[in-house]
Amino acid sequence: MQFDAFMTEIHQLLPSERIISDEFRRFAYSTDASFYRMLPRLVVLADTESEISDLLVLARRFQVPMTFRAAGTSLSGQAVSDSVLLMLTDNWSRLRIEPLGELIHLQPGVIGAAANKALGLYGRKIGPDPASIQACKVGGIVANNASGMCCGTRHNSYHTLQGLRLILPDGALLDTRDDDSVARFRISHAELLAGIDQLRKQLSANDALVARVRHKYRLKNTTGYGLNALLDYSDPIDILAHLMVGSEGTLGFIAEVSLVTVEDYAHRASAMVAFASLPHCAEAVALLKTVAVDAVELLDARSLRAVQHMPGLPAFSHNFPEKGGVLLIDVRGADLAALQRNIAQVEEALASVAVLDSTGFSTDQHLIDGYWQIRKGTFPAVGAMRAIGTTVIIEDVAFPIERLAEGVDRLQQLLDRFNYAEAIIFGHALEGNLHFVFTQAFDQPEEIARYRDFMAEVAHMVAVDLGGSLKAEHGTGRNMAPFVELEWGEDAFGLMKQIKALLDPSTILNPGVIINDDPNAHIQHLKTMPQADELIDGCIECGFCEPVCPSKGLSLTPRQRIAVYREMARKERAKEPVSAQWEAQFAHLAVATCAATGLCEERCPVGINTGSLVLKIRAKNNQPYRWLAQLLARHYAALAGWTRAGLMLATGAQRLLGAQRLEDWSSSLRRWTGQRTPLWLTTTPGRAKPIYARNERADPGASDTVVYWASCVSQSMGKSVADDRQAIPTAVRSVLKKAQLHVVYPQPTRGLCCGQPFHAKGHEAIAERMMNEVLDALWQVSSGGRYPVLSDTSPCSLQLRAQASKRGIHLYDSSEFIDKFLLNRLHINPVADKVAVHVTCSAQKQGLENSVKRVANRLTPNWVQPNGIACCGFAGDKGFTQPELNASALKTLAPQVSQCSFGVSTSRTCEIGLSKHSGLTYYSLFEVLDKQSKIFPKLTSES
Structure with a gap:
């Protein structure tokens, strides 16, 4: 490896801001959803296909390994590297839909849910439906051949692939959808295509291996390379395209993919059906394979116990047999008549098996959502209750349907024997695909040995004894690479090695993934999860939070903030020095640039609000300024007045000097002061007139009365010089007058603040005191909660909502107040x-x-x-x-x-x-x- 020469060349190719070499960001960007940690020597952000091509040429010339990363939600160690980690910028998020919606073209940076949202207009969706679809990206979905609860094998990436653009390790670009590109490639890479054709012939001549490949792909199977491509297609171009599916970035870079879409039926019904034993569950699953069901999910008794806290759980789950199981069955139809026919088929099939209890099928969307939230809540339930310092592992196997019950039983026995008492089993029963979730520490040699021995027994039981697949949908990764030959046998594994050698002879793409001769590869580079802070210790680093984080393209995401905070906490406990560079970068990238709005909590499967950690850190950092915060809080009415005066003066300056010129000057000043001064925007509002209202007590018996609490922001900010807005209180009072509602106001009308500005700076006690002052005033003016209270600013409503509800104050944000009280008036x-x-x-x-x-x-x-x-x-x-x-x-x-x-x-x-x-x-x-x-x-x- 000639890494220094590679570094010299790469700086000629890319701007320095997209070449990450400092340790802090390399560590932050290295984290993914797996239980492996490798620190890359370099992180590169790539914008275009030409950059990818040039980078691969350089990597091949200097023998520098490279790993591709999209969202980093993969679970098996596919997206970590100790060499070059190549990540995609936002420039890879374009999609295009053919007129009828039956075909979609996607770049690898498109989030799966975004593709489905765009296809929703056509009543269609992409086939793969992994549980991480709200966060995972198309590049990872295709590269791992991810599937999910509903797609099975019929609608996975492999079977819905229409074509793709790929960049090979030699930098060559092939678009299998473009005849000219294919024609050029047949000439320039004739030897490669001949090699692929030879592999096809080699497999086809081995009848026993052909039978084995056909058997393996009747199951959900992502272990190793997709040998079925050598049987399903005769043209080496088609074989190459389909070998890329599930190749986990080890054969080339997928620059765009075209997928055939599937119908997304609007009419739906779900039921939870209980059985006294898992063999009865398996018997029912075999029958359900013959009828029109969309999904069948199995949950064992331990899974039900793990989610006992969740709403919507059927009553029969509270006294459930130890060896029992539940099937969550989902049925869909193009119309109500089709739905009812499909439900009738399912009920007829279940009539011949011993059903213990059932909720019956419901078309109530609220109930259906509750059932599926219970199913989705099983994994995070284990993650949330795990011991501090352990990680949560989710494994992914598939059995032939006829051996499903035996597989579940033997898995439970193994989990018990290796003392994984918290483990649960659930999965996509219709395909014989089961996930088992358990917690594991990697901080002691004996714990690593326990995991090693457990996985060895699982691998032999699944792949050898029961003829199943060790990875059904999560990809091989580093986790299962040592067991690929065990599952497939010497001949098949030899073919896979030949595929790797043919396409990546220099072994520069994601080495150690899929093909790995080290029998202990799966117990190396293990990620520890050290205790750091109770607010974030439950984080499993899945990355579900990242798509909604506003700083994801600027500094760090919630997952990355937590990863570096954990590492700093580990170093502190181990008496290892934390460098000044780390401290400075953490202060800026993790704390200062965090919006701390807590939206990450809404996506987090274990309910972590990384913003709360940031606020806690700010509280500590801002402790010396507590006296100033207290002073401003005591004189908040005066502060609001000064703010209005400042806005009035600034408006005058904007009119005199020009709004854009003032922004440019403030931007220059900000640069000169090292980003220490604020930026004045052209859209900054001018002064608003505060509300002056008499102190009026509402008649407790009056009707059509509402309380209006105008936030200090809306009372301070009016129109800017660049718009035609009016002050929000002016509009609110006008609307309420038209609706013929009697309005009363809390007193004083000025100077009341919910405390949000102080909360955002970490001054929680001051914020709480100010919030209580507002609530006291609202309680009084609303006649003890009799009258609804309108809050005109969403952040302020959020700040007050929980405590207002506890006090019996009916507080409404602007949208819900309009929705509930005004649209019909x-x-x-x-x-x-x-x-x-x-x-x-x-x-x-x-x-x-x-x-x-x-x-x-x-x-x-x-x-x-x-x-x-x-x-x-x-x-x-x-x-x-x-x-x-x-x-x-x-x-x-x-x-x-x-x-x-x-x-x-x-x-x-x-x-x-x-x-x-x-x-x-x-x-x-x-x-x-x-x-x-x-x-x-x-x-x-x-x-």
């Missing part, structure tokens, strides 16, 4: 233009996304919600103090809303950044409602 003239809708992270955390959408449907029926933007990253004042965060989070916004006339949201500060980075003006829902509504005629006549 006003005559609304909907906006005809296309409008951009941003659902703030604080609205999402309150569960108000559907409420926002219902209001948008009435106000602006032709609305769009930009993809890939869960949080705008403005985060109160981050848009001023860390404007790079806001810019990075919204970098894809402008092109997605270019056809829109304006935007709407429910947070005044978020709207500053949204307006800045979209080129549109973003209004509050109340401003749009005010413009588009008038007094409802019926109410007028009644009055």
Whole structure:
């Protein structure tokens, strides 16, 4: 390996900001969902196909190994490296759908759920449906041949592949969908194609091996290379394309893939059916294979006990036989009649087996969602209750259906014998595919030995005794590489080695994955999970949080923040020095650039809010400034007044000097001061007039009375010099007047703050005191919670909601207040233009996304919600103090809303950044409602 020469050349190829060589970021970026940890010597961010091609040429010339990474949700060690880790930038997230939706073209950076969202307009979806589909990317889905609960083998990547673009280790590009590209490749790589054809003939001449390959792929199987491609296709081009599926980045880079889509039936029913024994479950599964079912999931008794805390669990689960099992059955249909026919088939099939109990089939979406949340909750349930310092491992095997019950029984025996008492078994029973989840420590030699011996016995039992597959859908990785020959035998493994040697003769692509002659490869480079902080010790580093994190393209993601924090905690306990560089980078990349909105918690399978850790760190760092925070809190009315005065002066300066010029000057000042000064944006609001309202006590017997609490933000910020907005309280009071509602206000109307600004800086005690002051005032003015309270700013509503509910105060955010109380009291003239809708992270955390959408449907029926933007990253004042965060989070916004006339949201500060980075003006829902509504005629006549 000539790594230094490689480094010299790569700096001529890529800009320095996309070549990561410092240890802190290399460690942060190295983490993935597996239980392996390898520290790459270099992390490279690639933008284009030409860059990938050039990088591969360099890697081959200098013999530098390279590993590709998309989302890093793989579980078996496919996406870690101690050499070069090549990661994809956001430039790899384009997709294109053919007119009828039957074919979709996807770059490897597209998240699986985003593909399905785009296909939803056509009533279709991609075939693979892994449990990580909200986070995993197409590159990983195809490279691992991931499947899932519903796709089985019929709709996996291999069987839905129409063609792909790939870059081989020699840098050559082949597009199997392009006749000209194929023709050129047949000439330039004739020897390679001849070698593939020879492998096809070699396999076809071995009748026993052909039979073995056919048997293995009747099961779900991702162990080793896809030898079925050598039997299913005769053209070496087609064979090559299908060998890439499931190759885990060891044969080439998949630059684009075209997948045939499948129908996504809207009509659905689910049932949970209980059996006294697992053999009865297996008998039922065999019968269900013959009828029209969409999915059949098995949960053993231990799985049910692990999720006893979850709502919606059937009553029969609370007194369940130790050896029993449950089948969660999902049935779909193109219409209601088809659905009922399919349900009848299932019920007829089950009539001949000994059913212990059943919920019966339900078409209630709420119940169905509850059943499937229970199924999805099994893995995180084990992860959440594991001992600190252990990791959670999920293994993935498949048995022939006729041996499913035996496989479950023997797995349980092995788990008991090796003292994995917490382990559970569940899986995709229709395909004989089972997952077993257990917790494991890797910090002691005896624990590593226990895992080694356990896996050796599992491998022999599954692959040899029962003729199953060791990896059904999670890919071989480093985890199962030592057992590939055991499963497949010498002849098949020899073919796989030949495939690797033919396509990657220099062994530069992901060495050690799939093909690995080291029998102990699976117990090397094991990731420890040291205790760090109770807030994040439960993290399993799955990466589900990453797609919604606004800093994911700028600094670190929640998973990466936790990984480096754990490592720093480990070093501290081991008395190892933490370098000043690590400390400085952690302060900026992990703490300062975190929005701390906690949206990651909504995606985390074990409910971790990484923002809470960041706030805890900020509280410690800001302790010296506590006196200042207390002073500002005591004189908050004065502070709000100074803020309004400052905004008024700034508006004058913008008008005098020009808004853009003022922003440019503040940007220059920010550079000169090393990013220590805030950025003044052209969309920064001017001053608003605060509410002045008399101290009025509502009559407890009065009707049509509401309490309006205007946040300090909405009382301070009005229109900017660049827009035609009005102050939010002006719009709110106008709308309430049209709705003929009597409005009362908490006293004082100014100076009340929910404490959110102090909470964001880590001053939790001060924030709590201010919140209680607001709640005391709201309790009094609402006649002890009799009247509904309108809060006009989503972050403030979120800050108050939990405690308000405990006090019996009925507090509503703006979207839900409009939805519940105003839509039926006003005559609304909907906006005809296309409008951009941003659902703030604080609205999402309150569960108000559907409420926002219902209001948008009435106000602006032709609305769009930009993809890939869960949080705008403005985060109160981050848009001023860390404007790079806001810019990075919204970098894809402008092109997605270019056809829109304006935007709407429910947070005044978020709207500053949204307006800045979209080129549109973003209004509050109340401003749009005010413009588009008038007094409802019926109410007028009644009055």
